[in-house]
Amino acid sequence: MISNTLMIQGTTSDAGKSTLVAGLCRVLARRGIAVAPFKPQNMALNSAVTVDGGEIGRAQAVQAQACYLAPHTDMNPVLLKPNSDTGAQVIIHGHAIANMEAGIYHDYKTVAMQAVLDSHDRLCEQYRAVVVEGAGSPAEINLRDRDIANMGFAEAVDCPVILIADIDRGGVFAHLVGTLELLSETEQARVAGFVINRFRGDIALLQSGLDWLEARTGKPVLGVLPYLHGLHLEAEDALPRDHYARPEGACLRVQVPVLPHISNHTDFDALRLHPQVDFEFVGPGETPGPADLIILPGSKSVRSDLHWLRAQGWEARIQRHLRYGGKLIGICGGYQMLGRQVHDPLGIEGAPGSSAGLGLLELETTLEAHKQLRNVTGTLALNGAVVSGYEIHLGVTWGPGLQRPALQIEGRDEGALSLDNQILGTYLHGLFDQAGATDALLAWAGFSEAASPDYQALREAGIDRLADCLEAHLDLNAVDRLLGL
Structure with missing residues (x-):
């Protein structure tokens, strides 16, 4: 043949x-x-x-x-x-x-x-x-x-x-x-x-x-x-099966809850491979220790995963984390969860209705039928470091919290930074793919000694x-x- x-x-x-x-x-x-x-x-x-x-x-x-x-x-x-x-x-x-x-x-x-x-x-x-x-x-x-x-x-x-x-x-x-x-x-x-x-x-x-x-x-x-x-190699869908040894010496502790409908978890590959990052995916029923940075990942079913997050005790854990000075990032669906409300009037991800968000950013999100798809480049508001990645989302987010954007993406404001500078939200997937941006984000989270590897070179x-x-x-x-x- x-x-x-x-x-x-x-x-x-x-x-x-x-x-x-x-x-x-x-x-x-x-x-x-x-x-x-x-x-x-x-x-x-x-x-x-x-x-x-x-x-x-x-x-x-x-x-x-x-x-x-x-x-x-x-x-x-x-x-x-x-x-x-x-x-x-x-x-x-x-x-x-x-x-x-x-x-x-x-x-x-x-x-x-x-x-x-x-x-x-x-x-x-x-x-x-x-x-x-x-x-x-x-x-x-x-x-x-x-x-x-x-x-x-x-x-x-x-x-x-x-x-x-x-x-x-x-x-x-x-x-x-x-x-x-x-x-x-x-x-x-x-x-x-x-x-x-x-x-x-x-x-x-x-x-x-x-x-x-x-x-x-x-x-x-x-x-x-x-x-x-x-x-x-970036995983097709399942969470990575290989576990990397925890780094010795100075490092930053990062945790990501494994939502039932977690999406684009490859966002965190650059952190998993980082020699100075103690990275942990936290599964259902697991009780993690303290962290310097918690990241809420993308989700294919935001309201459902918000309910799961609360049932697993993450809302109280996040509030305690913030009281002790920890930093918090939300990416895509995780960003939507940080706001006051998530509305799904068309029933795109389940039954039509609204759900209370975590209320940590002065924002609301409405899910719409049209999905936004684009490859983008821009800069971090923190220090102007270059970022590149892509956006895949249904939601449109609005509110006074957008007055402090987290990024500049091709001439437009994107995402949000909280007034106390502890919380960052963005729709950008690939936030950690550029070494300079990762250095800046880890410094923001409290680790100023970061020397991030070239993730693109690692992939090649x-x-x-x-x-x-x-x-x-x-x-x-x-x-x-x-x-x-």
Whole structure:
């Protein structure tokens, strides 16, 4: 099977699909091959603003970076952003069209598939290679009907598939053989080989298993990828599974509550990786110690997450934190929570109505149907440090609190600073992505000795390290053949 499209599917979520696609994109791009990433359907609350003014999954933005490209909506034509246990906002070609319950979306998939195929056709016309990421597992029996995310797409465009599995969690041979067994005969024939991810140990002790797997399935093992300790790639959706050692000596303590509908938690990657920051995601039921800085993150369901925040005791914790001189930042949905009221008259995120905010800024927010999407640059009001990032929000915020803006964004005031200088709110995602801005914010929070690393360079280094690994441990000749290169 020869195609300019190669699809990476996984035996489970977090098997390494996003990582393998990003690495392959960089390997090909370094060789001067025009390559683009593609994910037919993504379900994620981490998103990015594209060059054509839409939004896609953050993982596809990272994969575009691996190709040395600006992200485009064709790279992820269908994005689902969950807003309840049974429903999601449906985004087609970068723009929200409706909130749908799971059953309704299932019926809508035939329409969504056409959007997927249209985007794929455009990419194939522009690029010599298209590397596709599947979603979850292709062996989810209940999702096989009208599938657009895995084998349904692969069959529609007639492309080969590589199946990846994570050995670090155990059961890798059962995952691979079991997944293959649950596919139809034509789908099984489409699987060109296996990749085993996150291996650590003596490869010689694995060889008998690899020999058995190839004999049992008739499929080659195209590579065994080592566990890359400390590798940083922005997470597609789930909170990062790697935990970094707490820094020794002088540092700033930062806490972020893990809201039920937390979105764009990649905002905090620069802080998690910072050698002078003791960073902590605080999950439900956990009782954190004291902090210098608390950050309220973005949320896909602000009023619901406000209720959860109160139920978890965060309102009293924040008030105590402020009484003792701590600093507080709210980003996007977290910024809206800092105000006096959050209004949702159209029922965009749930039942229509209003909820009392934390009342820490003289502001109110009304959620509106039109989502604001833009990539922006600007400066911090604190010291003029440069910031860059993106805005993705439905809310319009107003009130006297805006008279003390937190930033200047392309000639306009943005966000708010409290009169006592303890609280900062902003719609800007990527607030900590520039080293100078991070230094200024950490100094504002009480740590004047900050020497923040270049986060953009860290991201590039992670992608290059991943590509180096694939060049050493993956059968790239086989990949070239599958892509018709």
